Amino acid sequence: MAAKTILTALTLLLVLSGMAQNGIDIPDVVNYSKFDYNAGAQTWDIRQDKSGILYFANNEGLLAFDGTSWKTYPLPNKTIARSIEIGPDNKIYIGAQDEMGYFSPDQQGRLGYHSLKPLLPESEKSFADIWDVIPFDGDIFFRSSNRIYQYGNQRIKTYLTPAWQFIAVCNGQLIAQDNNFRLLTFQRGSWVPVIDTRLMPAEYMITAGLAISSDSTLLVTLKNGLFLLTANTVSPIISPGLEEVADQHIYSAAVASDGTFALGTTLGGVYFVDKSGRLLRHISREQGLQNNNVLCLFSDRQRNLWLGLDNGIDLMVYDQAIRHFYAGSQNESSGYTSILFDNQLYLGTSNGLYVAPIDTGNNSIRMSAAFTAVPNAKGQVWNLAEVNGRLLMGHHEGAFQVNKNRVELLDRQSGFWTFLPLQNILPASTMVAGNYMGLRFFHFDGEKFTLLTQQANFESARFVSVDGENTIWVAHPYKGLYRISLLGNSAPGVKLFGATEGLQGVNFIFPYRNKLLIATEKGIYEYLPDTETFQPNVFLTRFFASNSIRYLREDAAGNIWFVHEKTLGVIDMSDGQGKITYIPELNNKLVSGFEHINPLTRQDVLVGGEKGFYLVNLEAYKKKKSLLPISLRKVAIGKSSDSLIFGGYFGDVGNAQLQPLDRIFEIDHGCNSIHFEYAAPSFGNNLNLEYSYLLKGFDQNWSEWSRKTEKDYTNLPAGQYTFQYKARTNLGLESDAGTYTFSIKPPWYASREAYFLYVLIFSVAVYALYQWQEKRFLKQQQKHDEEQNRLQYLHQLEMEKTEKEIVKLRNEKLEAEIEHKNTELASTALHLVQKSELIAKVKEDLSRQLRTVESTSPLDDLKRMVKVLGEDEKMDKEWETFAHHFDKVHSDFLVKLKAQHPILTANELKLCAYLRMNLTTKEIAPLLKISVRGVEISRYRLRKKLQLPTETNLFDYLIAV
Structure with missing residues (x-):
């Protein structure tokens, strides 16, 4: 029964292996040194959240990378982070030296660490490294060397053993290996054996477990190779080359994007095998890794493979649309030329000529073996061309013909650039070749080429085009365009075309649909034979305007490939109208000045690079639609990290970038210079991303698209703003716009408190003014009253004075009257005195007379008179x-x-x-x-x-x- 099971498994592996794609192309490797990410040398584990942010367990803590910038989050005890996992609760769980816990964002979106050690009893709080963090069935499992901790519901349960060597989830089961090399599975809170230990080699150590299918698991061991686990049976996988891989010590493993298995070793870099264990490719330091000690592997959501190394971090870009490969075992050679000849692909490099057999079925290039060097063809190869069914090589040391992986010398004169037949009917009897000195001519006798004595020695003839049997055009990038007219056995006639004929700085010459095109500094021109002048090509000017184009080549589908300012592009004619698509992944990777584009099939275009060659599949490239959500990574006052107001997370790690309404940050007016950083995680091809932004409430329109991932605003006035940001790919795929709302407080003199104070001051001022006015009124009233009183007083005084004067006058009058009365009284009194005296005197006189009078009658009268006078x-x-x-x-x-x-x-x-x-x-x-x-x-x-x-x-x- 066991043998039948093993046979079935092997049969399955053979079937699966038949489906595997063979190939010698390797992923493009991007190196990140510890100086790039500014943290520790070693990286032990890698994970990615839902928004695309990558996290690394590093010697100096947790690293986060958004495709643009790196951030380091040290652990409290400054120890090494060994393992990492993003749990179902979107927390970043960390295993470290004598520490375990998780990172989660705070209210300002900054990742903060929370230790789980306080949940452990005192006897369990001391442990060494946590090597694995595994989520399973809603709980989190931490593996140290002698314990497994199960964390859930704010409680931790411990499973003791002298040594735990491995733990992983495979096909829905949590499996582990203990110190007795038993393979155990976790069931109902306990660990039970999976298989009979005798089925495994002695003292084997499992380092990884990868699911092959729903009921089979690939077990990776450190020194004993690969095993297939199915049900309760385990069997070794035997395949050529696996022993070599096992000797390199397989420390980590991961499933690559193409379905193959990547095996990271401590000595030999990364090996790729298929499901049958067949070795597909080997990538080590020679192919671009920083070192061969691979501590961890991780496949991201963009189908790339990340390598945590003993010193640095490497990224293998798995792009099915752009495949990178080298001609030789070394990666230093540059690609200058190529040709598909006799079902073999020849590559001309700076180190020599290489060849490999290919399969061109389904209009796609498939390489079935590695490139090998062609003997006696070392050194700089400039050109490969097929003329009359013969493969010719332009080399620094001369002109050669290649015959079944061997070369024959045609001309020793150094530096051949190109080979062209002079006649349109093949086989052509005459061939022209451009070299360092000018033009050389060869005769073809049906079997071989023979050098003719006729030649044109005038300038280096690198860019050559034939126009009929008697006219040859040669473009010199600096001097102009030469027309060489062949006149029988006489010396060729040479004419130089320049500005007079309409050319504005000639750069390159290219044949295009039976037309002679000249790429100048001012655009693309075509030759008019009737007037012997040049004018802009109407069709191409519609796309290039007056831009300088360095290279033009049309493929079998009618697409026009070109190079503009070190950037590869193509006019895609699939819609009949034409649309420019740039390939920024190859920016600055081409051999500047010696660009090479060779359409091999309707789909595949081979491009020469500074390091090897790139095979571009345009149809696959146009189908690249992956664009991870754009994230706001940082908001700060100025650029200082001390003034961080938003750390990049609106909620849990990996959640949608939606700002809660209760987290609108208010910024003091004195801190109104704001710095934003944003990114759409794109790894390996971030050059094809452009960004645009708009500050609602300040900007009127969206900014121009650029690769800039940060923006600063200074001296913002008070008010509420919403910063909007978005990304797009070079294919026009645009992300949803992210938003971040904040407000700038008004200055202290314009704040609500200040306005309240102003109202209060105004009220107090009004009240004070009222009081002042009232007091002023009262004072004026008092003054008026006093003035009135004074006036009244003065009037009274005047009245009194007048009255006194009147009284005085009256008194004077009275006094005068009194004086007059007194005078009259005195006069009356004096008169009375005089009268009395007179009467007394008369009386006396009468009395004296009476004494003398004796008559009675008169006497009586006199007496009567005396009596009268005496009456009182x-x-x-x-x-x-x-x-x-x-x-x-x-x-x-x-x-x-x-x-x-x-x-x-x-x-x-x-x-x-x-x-x-x-x-x-x-x-x-x-x-x-x-x-x-x-x-x-x-x-x-x-x-x-x-x-x-x-x-x-x-x-x-x-x-x-």
Whole structure:
């Protein structure tokens, strides 16, 4: 039963091997030294997330590469990262020296490390290297030398053994190898044997397990070769060359994009085998690797193969559209010429001539063996041409004919550039050859070429074209275009064409559809034989305008291949109109000035390069539609990493690049110079990518397409912006635009707080102004009131002054009246005194007369008259009149005095009145009808009644009443 199973497996492998493509072409190798990625020399493991970003377990931690820039994320203990895996939760799990954990983005999109060691018990926290990280059934398994840790649901379970040597997932099973070299599988939380250990060689060590089919696994061992695991049976794979591979120590393995198996060794580089174990190709340091110690292998999403080396990282670009190969075992030779002749492909290089058999079935080149050097053809080969069914070689040392892998000398004159028949009917009897010195002519007799004596020695004739039997054109890149006319046995006629004939700096000459085309510095020109002038070719000018073209070649499908400024391009005529497609993957890889393009079939075009040759399949190239999503890798204030505000991840690792609405970053106005970095991960062919950007809110239009992957904006005004970015390939495939929104805060003087402060200040200012205005109003009111009061006061003073003046005038008037009254009173009093004196005198005289008169009658009359004169009634009435006027003049003096001193008699009142009138005692006496002495006595009595002290003047007292 076991033998039948083994036979079935071997039969399967033989069938599968028949399907494998043979070939000697090798992937293009891109080297990244530790100086390129600025980290440790050794890389132990490689993985890729959904967005295309690559991650490397490196001596200095975690490396990330987006196709443009590298970033290093050291581990906390600065130890070596040995293994890496992106889990189903999109976390980057890391195994390192005495450390295990994972990286995940923070809120600003920066990867941060989270250790899982705190979940271990103290007894399990010390371990050596974690060599493998494997996701399985929702959990993560970490393998160290003597433990396997199972992490899930924030818990870690440990599986102990003296040594765990290998762990991997194959065909849905988690398998491992322990120290007893048993192959175990993980089932229901325990490890159970898969096969009988006796079926495996003694002390074998598995280094990799690769699925071949749904029920078979390829087991790779370090020193014992390859084994096929099917069900419970394991069998060795025996194939020529595998022993050699096993001797190089197979340390790692991966499935390449073409379905072959890549075996990384510690001594011999990478070996590729098919499913039957047949060795297909070997790539080592001689083919471009930095060194032969391959620590890990990884196939990315673009079908490329990555190699983690003992010193550096290498990338093998698996491009089915562009295949790179070398003519010899060394890769230093440059490709100058090629030809497909007699089912063999000949390559002329800087080191010599090489040949290999090919298969051209289905219009595609398939190489079935390696190139071998043609004997006696070492050195610089310039040209290979077929003339009259003969293969001719232009060599630095002369002209040769190649006959079944051997060469025969035709002409020793050095430096032959080209060979052309002079006649259109083949076999042509005459052949012209261009060399360092000019033109050489050969005669063909049906069997061989013989050198003729006729020749044209004038300049180096590298670019030659034949126009009929008698005209040869030779273009010199600097001097112009020569026309050589053959005149029988006479010396050839030579004419030089230049600016006069319409040429603007001749570069190269090419035949095209029976036309003579001249590639100049100003575009493509064609020759007009009728006028012997040159004019721009209408059809090609539509594509090239006035650009300088270095090379032109039409293939069997009508496509026109060309070289412009060290870039290979083609006018694709598949649509009938023509469209230019550039091949930037070959930029700066062609031999500048000696470009070579050879359409071998309708699909394959062979291109010479500085290192070997490139086989370009245009149809396959046009079908390249892979374009990984464009990612925003960095946003910073300026270019400093210390001012990073976005680290390249909007959510989990590998998630879609969609910015959450709650993560719109606000940037201070003083930091309004923003730096963006973006990339669409494209490895090995990133030259065919171009980028465009637009800052919404600042830019008006999308930028021109360029290969620039960063953009700086400076002095952005305040506001909200959205940075948009996109990529496209040289085939016109355009990515969706990514976006990143941010806002620039207004300056402090224009912020909301500032506006609030402004409103507050304005309110306070308005309030203060109101208060000031109110105070000012009150002050003005007060001032006005004071002014009014002052004016009123002044008016009052004026009034009072006027009134006083009026009073004064009135008083003066009153005083005058009083004075006048007093004068009148005094006059009246004097008159009364005089009257009293007169009456007294008359009375005295009458009395004296009476004494003398004796008659009774007259006597009676006289008595009556005396009596009348003596009556006091009239005197009393006159006093009352006097008192009345006196009180008016002296403010009721007598009334006040009577009120104050009611004991005063009428005569005393009269005395007071007379004293008030300042009458003398002598003047008062007659008025009172008393003597002067009586007046003085009356004054004395009056003082006593008034109770006046001695020192008080009686007059002053009476004035004061």
